[in-house]
Amino acid sequence: MINLTINGLPVSVEKGTTILDAAKFYGFPIPTLCHKEGLSPYGACRLCVVEIGEGSAAKLVSSCTYPVEDGLKVRTASERVLKARRIIIELLLASCPQSKTIQDIASRHNVRQQRFRQEYEDCILCGLCVRMCKEQMMAGAIGFRGRGQNRSIGTPFDIKSEVCRLCGGCIEVCPACQTRCTYTEPGKAICGGCANLAPPCIEKEQFHDMMCYMSPCVACEIKKA
Amino acid sequence: MDTKNILDIIKKHNKNKVSLISILEEIQGAYTYLPEKALRLLAKETGCSLTDIYGVATFYKTFSLKPKGKHCVSVCLGTACHVRGAQNIVEEFKRELSISPGETTPDNEITLETVNCLGACALGPTVVSDGQYFPHVSKSSVKEIITRTKGGGRSIAAEADIRIFPLQVSCPLCGKSLMDHDYIINGHPSVKFNVSMNGKKVWLRMSCLYGKHTVELENQLPPNELSRFHCPHCHNEFPSFSTCPECGASMAALFVREKCSWEVCMRQGCQGHILNLDQINLHKKSDKGKNK
Numbered sequence: 001m002i003n004l005t006i007n008g009l010p011v012s013v014e015k016g017t018t019i020l021d022a023a024k025f026y027g028f029p030i031p032t033l034c035h036k037e038g039l040s041p042y043g044a045c046r047l048c049v050v051e052i053g054e055g056s057a058a059k060l061v062s063s064c065t066y067p068v069e070d071g072l073k074v075r076t077a078s079e080r081v082l083k084a085r086r087i088i089i090e091l092l093l094a095s096c097p098q099s100k101t102i103q104d105i106a107s108r109h110n111v112r113q114q115r116f117r118q119e120y121e122d123c124i125l126c127g128l129c130v131r132m133c134k135e136q137m138m139a140g141a142i143g144f145r146g147r148g149q150n151r152s153i154g155t156p157f158d159i160k161s162e163v164c165r166l167c168g169g170c171i172e173v174c175p176a177c178q179t180r181c182t183y184t185e186p187g188k189a190i191c192g193g194c195a196n197l198a199p200p201c202i203e204k205e206q207f208h209d210m211m212c213y214m215s216p217c218v219a220c221e222i223k224k225a
Numbered sequence: 226m227d228t229k230n231i232l233d234i235i236k237k238h239n240k241n242k243v244s245l246i247s248i249l250e251e252i253q254g255a256y257t258y259l260p261e262k263a264l265r266l267l268a269k270e271t272g273c274s275l276t277d278i279y280g281v282a283t284f285y286k287t288f289s290l291k292p293k294g295k296h297c298v299s300v301c302l303g304t305a306c307h308v309r310g311a312q313n314i315v316e317e318f319k320r321e322l323s324i325s326p327g328e329t330t331p332d333n334e335i336t337l338e339t340v341n342c343l344g345a346c347a348l349g350p351t352v353v354s355d356g357q358y359f360p361h362v363s364k365s366s367v368k369e370i371i372t373r374t375k376g377g378g379r380s381i382a383a384e385a386d387i388r389i390f391p392l393q394v395s396c397p398l399c400g401k402s403l404m405d406h407d408y409i410i411n412g413h414p415s416v417k418f419n420v421s422m423n424g425k426k427v428w429l430r431m432s433c434l435y436g437k438h439t440v441e442l443e444n445q446l447p448p449n450e451l452s453r454f455h456c457p458h459c460h461n462e463f464p465s466f467s468t469c470p471e472c473g474a475s476m477a478a479l480f481v482r483e484k485c486s487w488e489v490c491m492r493q494g495c496q497g498h499i500l501n502l503d504q505i506n507l508h509k510k511s512d513k514g515k516n517k
Contacts, residue, residue, distance in 0.1 A: 141276065143274070143280045147285045155260055156264070
């Protein structure tokens, strides 16, 4: 067992536990976005930052990837943590404002506006879908490609993967719905759900406004009516 | 694309996932890019998922999924080069080659690239073509770089390589010069003589740079066939003293400074050549060839 203090409370947890798990176990809430039980920790969204150490040695770490240490002093809601978290939420909002998940997190942390240039990305590169596909669905059909500004998620060579079983797991976990319908380009489609239904909306432009519609793609029909 | 070749490369690394980057580097070395088929084969052989391999291949700038040209020109856009106007150099290259950075000319000759720093900031603006550095490049020297890149190939510039030097050649029989001062190859007067094969007679011009192997023919001759070399002035066949160290065919001797001989393989396409510095007696066959 390892002894540490979380927000001043001395606790002891098993070796190998992450700070996030320990804090959750003792009832200290830490918001997460790219963390999901059953998937390996990734530390991409940085929403789960906590402060460890004291004085000038204090630093911010992502609690989902940091294993507990003996004598560790963790603060999950210090001034510095809250400030960093708000900035992270603002940045997430700036890149993906249409995401329901991110909007919810923002509202829970009382973030009402953001100060950065507004973009309308459809992916925050949290890697949830990649891990879902690889670790839970044992497929590995999608992955990260490129780096820096050009980093994106998708299938190799942008063509339909042979190992994809159209399970829809990637769309299920996506907080920003990166894998939105691409039926207008069937070769790139991941789910193919709407292709089976042969919807009358193939040529329609409305596709661009839509987020995700896994189960029967009748979104455009509803919109029309 | 040769499947066996790629399998050999993968086997060399014991089909090990850990050496993924080395394998990719070797495939890129063999094909100038990473063919999709090769990546799929690699995934199958190493057990690594195609997604991961594709991720690595797109992550590093060294790897290219598109075929590259024969020559690669990289323009440095690092801070030092940038402030000295590297952007203008890029524009000039774009205009001259009519391609954007990252693209290859339609004839598959030159790939234009921009790089962030070549580590030669004092020489800026710097351009590297096939490993050769061009310092203090100005807009006006862009054209020359392109010509030199196209002509020089991957070899070092002729003037800089001590193994390549110009020779003055004459016919060993009539003693008349074989140099054609009106026709320049590789920046030097060319050597001109006649070649016959199966009754067909054409002229041949070759670079007078020893070791350069640039050859131009009036008409295409079948490769790997033996031909005969004749003097254009006295129409006699050049004498032969030695056999080619590369392919074993007999070689034609041309006189250099009227005493030594430059012997060239008469097999079409063979690059075998010898510079024989022993004084040659025309009537006594000498086999003492001194290979370069």
